[in-house]
Amino acid sequence: MNTILDFLGSDHHACDDLFASAEAAVAQKNWDSAREQFGRFQAAMAHHFTMEETLLFPAFESRTGMSTGPTQVMRMEHAQMRDLLQGMQDAVAAANQNSFLGLSETLNMLMQQHNLKEENMLYPMSDRVLGSERESLIRAMQASGSQDET
Amino acid sequence: MSQPAGLSFEQAPQFSLPLRFFLTAPLFLIAAAILIALSPDALASRWTPQVLALTHALTLGFLAMVMLGALMQMLPVVAGSPLPALHLVARISHVSLVLGTAALMTGFLTGKAAAYGSGVVLLGVCFAVFLVAAATSLARAVAGVTVNGIRFAVLGLTLTILLGVALALLRAGWWTPPAIESAINAHVSFGLVGWVLLLVVGVAYQVVPMFQLTPPYPPRLSRWLAGALFALLLLHAAAPVLPPVAARIVDALLAAGILLFVAATLHLQSRRRRKLPDVTLDYWRLGMASLIASVAVWIVAQAWPAWADSDAYPLLLGTLFIGGFAASVVNGMLYKIVPFLAWFHLQAQLQATAGSIPTMKDMIAERWMRGQFRLHLIACVLLLGVPFWPQLGIAAGGVLALSAVVLWINLLSAVRRFIAHGGDFY
Known part of the structure; x- marks a missing residue:
């Protein structure tokens, strides 16, 4: 994977899978599994946000000079x-199914339209403007993942 | 906020901007339903003033009304490119679409040239303003399969409007265009397949995977389908000058292309990761089933001229396509878009935490959406009988009116909750 679009785009899909598993467990009121699946989903999301906020966005902002726009x-x-x-x-x-499913429906809409904007616009543009910096940025994002797991 | 072209992340336009379209649309659905219920005798042929008026209440007043509002909301997200002068465009196109549709309906019902004339002028203003703005936005858009679908849909809308204006001038007695029958056929096929279906196709590429977490549409399909269908529509419109065999092949390919889209959509939805009950999904499935039925009814007409020439055929086809397919998909989409926007704007305005404001699901009561879906379904089933037993129109129109009223109440309830929690609508 040597583009930001490939790397972070497939991370979106990995997060989607974890989201669907957690939501399905809640729908079945399988609370032990739900807590575990949700924990994994939440960790994956936190990691994704961190990669973007500490690595991608600053690099994008310094290359384009746009710090108040898309990022x-x-x-x-x-x-x-x-x-x-x-x-x-x-x-x-709290094993509150109604509350969870109301929030998860809302999160899904927000998350999907957010991903769309990133995958259609921000990532391709980052791939273009970062040039040679791209490879090292992806390596840094990969490394941040292995640190999280240890 | 000024951004380079193709990278506008400007947040959604204010809540009232798309909502004015969404809250007006059910009123035209109610108007169409009342016409059906009041004049069952007029439902025996597609050419009666009542049927022409109610068809345009559905296509302009309901479908186009929602679609224009939704595009103004969606283009920044899917294309990175909002409409220029968005607020002005929204205001002008909304007011002129409402008044223009009402005037055109009056024209059909009374036969008064002044009503046709003002309808044509108002609708001309509406679509000229919208299409120029949409074309500007699409020219700057980030390329993709959805943008591609929307581009062809907008082209389809342009042709529909031009043909519609010509036909209205004819009806007002001001101008007699050549080849009237071909012009009417082209107006209908560009309007329903070129604009409505291609827009649904383009939007489906994004929203079908997004709502239920399905796999994406196969890229080989999504890349060429909209363009191929549009090219086939052009050939279909030229059918009178084509050899009969060629026209048959064009029609067969058109039917195959539509069925391919339906098959792909139903297949993806069957492989969805989110299996929770979802009224929008039910609306999509009803829409896809109706689209299959539309194609079947149309194919039978190609093979059986007596059926094609009957009064019932075009009415049945129109009911299946407009009521069963297009209105269902649009209605289902409203149940995602409106609650999400209500939540989104409330959260953004109040900077509220998750527990302190209603979630998307609290915006419209599930039971009421479910009930409205059942009414819509019953209305569709009853309407299918109307071409054969026009008296059924009283019941069909009654149920459709009730369904439209409940839809309106449901959409209003989202706005009411938004305001009750401190949201600023304007």
């Missing part, structure tokens, strides 16, 4: 998603 909107949506994730964590801890 700012993306950060804002990350904050909205973190808040929904927090609510989902509370719901799964």
Whole structure:
């Protein structure tokens, strides 16, 4: 994988899979499994946000000089998603199915339109503007993943 | 906020901008339903003033109304390119679409040239403003299969409007265009297949995988389908000058292309990762089933001229396509878009935490959406009988009106919750 679009785009899909598993477990009121699946999903999301906020966005901002544009909107949506994730964590801890499914439906819409904007616009543009820096940035993002797991 | 072309992340336009379209649309659905219920005798042929008026209430007042509002909302997200002068475009196109559709309906019902004339002028203004803005946005858009589908749909809309204006001038007695029958056929096929279906196709590429987490559409299909269908429509419109064999092949390919889209959509939905009950999914499936039925009814007409020449055939085809397919998909989409926007704007305005505001699911009561779906389904089934037993129109129109009223109440309930929690609508 040598483009940001491939690397972070496939991470979106990995997050989607974890999301679907967690939501399915909640739908079946299988709470032990739900807590475990949700934990994995939440960790994957946190890692994805961190890769973008600490590595990709600063690189994009310094290359383009745009620090108030697209990355700012993306950060804002990350904050909205973190808040929904927090609510989902509370719901799964309290075994509150209604609350979880209301929040998960909302998160899915927000997350999917967010991913669309990134995959259609921000990632391809990053691939273009970062040039030679791209490879090292992807390596740094990969490395941040293995650190999280240890 | 100014961004380089193709990278506009400007957040969604204010809540009231698309909502004015979405909240007006059910009113035209109610108007169409009342016409059906009040004049069952007029439902025996597609050419009666009532049927022409109610068809345009459905296509312009309901379908185009929602689709224009949704495109204004969606283009920044899928294409990275909002419409220029969005607020002005929204205001002008909304007001002129409402008044223009009402005037055109009046024209059909009364036969008064002044009503046709003002309808044509108002609708001309509406679509000229919208199409120029949409074309500007699409020219700057980030390429992709959805943008590609929307481009062809907008082209289809342009041709539909040009043909529609010509036909209205004819009806008003001001101008007699040549080849009237071909012009009407082209107006209908560009409007329903070129604009409505291709827009649904383009939007489906994004929303079908997104709502239920299905695999994506096969790229080989999504890349060429919209363009191929559009090219076939052009050939279909030229059928009178084509050798009969060629026209047959064009029609067969058109049917095959539509069925391919339906098959792909139903297959992807069967492989969805989110298996929770979802009223929008049910609406999509009803829409896809109706589209299959439309193609079947149309194929029978190609093979059986007596059926093709009957009064019932075009009415049945129109009911299946407009009511069963297009209205269902649009209705289902409203149940995702409106609750999401209500939540999104509330959250953004109040900077509220997740527990302190309603979620998307709280915006419209599930039971009420489910109930409205059942009413819509019953209305569709009853409407299918109307071409054969026009008296059924009283019941069909009644149920359709009730369904439209409940749809309106449901959409309003989202706005009411938004305001009750401190949201600023304007």
